[in-house]
Amino acid sequence: MGLGFFERLFGSSRGPSKKMAKERLQLVLIHDRTDITPELMDALRRDLIEVITRYMDVDEKNIELGMDRDEKEGQIALEASIPVLRLKRGSQIKAKPQA
């Protein structure tokens, strides 16, 4: 056991820790700032489903929705996973509701 053991333990092999600090902060602040309550998330989910189901039938119970950091780009993203059952035919697509 020498100094090398401690170096490996505390991070020179894992790279500088400030990168992790910055990423964690950015993610945590997205939540803190927008104050995305569960109620808001539910409302967002319902609105999304309403729009999407105009174009396709989806498995509503298995939709996953969340904020995360995109591995490649490093950007914070709203990620949605929406299982599609079938696409509607052109004639079936309802017109947008009038504003």
Place this chain on the structure above:
Amino acid sequence: MSARIIVITSGKGGVGKTTTTANVSMALARQGKKVVVVDGDIGLRNLDVILGLENRIVYNLVDVIEGTCSLKQALIRDKRVDGLYLLPAAQTRTKDCVTSDQMKTLCEELSPDFDFIILDSPAGIESGFRNASAGATEALVITTPDVSAVRDADRIIGMLESMGKSSINLVVNRLRPHMVQNGDMLSVEDVLDILSVKLIGIVPEDDSVVVSSNRGEPLTLSAESPAATAFSNIARRILGEEVTFLDVANMNKGGLLQGLMRLFKRS
């Protein structure tokens, strides 16, 4: 004379609000300004001790607000520097014994006689912070370069913005240049990226801060350490001067003297 009213706050506790308040206020007074520092931490007062004026307290801010004494009776004139006055907090009361309106009135009462009213806010986001900020138009937010402090600073900045403060500036305190160089500490750029607020000061970690609080002698009274220079620079920037920021990337690890020399060359 109408005073500039600045609150010094942070959200997180222990990041250097009181130290910054004491040192920046003293630096402003040394520049010839008439400054009153108000300790907003009712119940847990510390500004008196950091300034070394704890033995001279007779009346405090709550006495003034409750009408027990006049403002003049409560103000303590610092004998070491012309133009610096302290309005201490009460130690045996709690934060709910004053209201925001009373604090605003207090600031209005002080304003004609001073160039600056500097309010030392307590930690937190509750009434202590709100009362200390009530009368202020400007804010200095103190943070250290770590996850907890930056997160709390973000919240406090949001609250200051929604309170309509016209000027919100950031001080990054207790920076350790060698840790930043090794990638083990958030850099000032990282913190600015995250908080997106204007920077007004970078203060390096400095043992002399502990010594100064032991003695009750703020650094900007006479010392020439890196932190003293940094606090003085904050005062100069508050007065509108353009002062180059500490070059953290090129500060030597252990070479305090070399770091000092670079600072002096720059100013």
